[in-house]
Amino acid sequence: MDEQTIYEKMRLELRRGVLVLAVLSQLQQEHYGYSLRKNLADKGVDIDEGTLYPLIRRLEKQGLLQSEWRQDDKRKKRFYQLSEAGEQMLERLQKEWFEVSSTLSSLLKGA
Amino acid sequence: MDEQTIYEKMRLELRRGVLVLAVLSQLQQEHYGYSLRKNLADKGVDIDEGTLYPLIRRLEKQGLLQSEWRQDDKRKKRFYQLSEAGEQMLERLQKEWFEVSSTLSSLLKGA
Numbered sequence: 001m002d003e004q005t006i007y008e009k010m011r012l013e014l015r016r017g018v019l020v021l022a023v024l025s026q027l028q029q030e031h032y033g034y035s036l037r038k039n040l041a042d043k044g045v046d047i048d049e050g051t052l053y054p055l056i057r058r059l060e061k062q063g064l065l066q067s068e069w070r071q072d073d074k075r076k077k078r079f080y081q082l083s084e085a086g087e088q089m090l091e092r093l094q095k096e097w098f099e100v101s102s103t104l105s106s107l108l109k110g111a
Numbered sequence: 112m113d114e115q116t117i118y119e120k121m122r123l124e125l126r127r128g129v130l131v132l133a134v135l136s137q138l139q140q141e142h143y144g145y146s147l148r149k150n151l152a153d154k155g156v157d158i159d160e161g162t163l164y165p166l167i168r169r170l171e172k173q174g175l176l177q178s179e180w181r182q183d184d185k186r187k188k189r190f191y192q193l194s195e196a197g198e199q200m201l202e203r204l205q206k207e208w209f210e211v212s213s214t215l216s217s218l219l220k221g222a
Contacts (some may be wrong), residue, residue: 002175003174003196003199004175006175006200007203008221010131010132010200010204011204011207013112013127013128013131014128014129014132014204014208014211015127015128015211016124016128016209017124017125017128018125018128018211018215019129019131020125020220021121021125021215022214022215022218025215025218025219026218029134043214043218044210044214044217045152045214045216061116062112062129063114064117064184065164074207082220084145086115088114089114089117089118089121092218093118093121093125096122096125097125097215097219099155100125100129101158101212101215103133103135103155103157103211103214104129104132104133104153104208105212106155106183106209107136107137107154107156108132108136108205
């Protein structure tokens with residue numbers, strides 16, 4: 001494996017870790033798949049459909065999202081939003097993230 | 112799966128993503144396995160031996176660490192430190208981390 005490949009793998013691992021948190025944060029507001037993906041991309045988080053859509057379904061199965069089919073712009077779309085359990089999970093993960101983030105900052109500064 | 116289990120999984124994923132970066136950051140200085148683990152724990156990163164030691168070996172295999180057996184305190188120990196490729200990798204990952212971190216901060220604030 002060359003260095004570029006190693007880097008890409010590590011980079012992906014770094015991004016994968018925060019993906020759930022990024023998705024949950026945006027689903028405090030209602031979104032359907034495409035609007036969620038666009039919203040995340042606009043804010044600097046690129047996720048391909050093959051990753052995002054299974055992730056959403058998993059989060060719903062875990063009870064963290066609620067969804068509803070609705071007519072929008074003449075097409076039926078499935079809208080997702082955090083459930084109450086999802087809001088609590090977001091809050092807990094967010095705290096965890098702030099901890100991880102400040103620990104790492106001090107490791108990198110100290111180094 | 113209950114909520115606590117889901118949370119623990121997500122929490123682990125979050126921490127796993129930054130583990131390599133945490134380890135590389137500390138190996139700018141020389142360490143042997145135990146001193147590295149203690150050093151990380153003191154700074155808030157708990158890794159069990161079964162995770163840390165294979166990770167170190169993998170990083171060495173990838174050419175990011177160099178190591179040397181040396182006598183220390185009457186026992187032979189293997190000392191690890193970043194190679195030049197490792198230093199470059201640390202720098203690249205660190206940049207990536209600052210990006211991920213600032214993106215997520217703004218997602219969480221905006222939410």
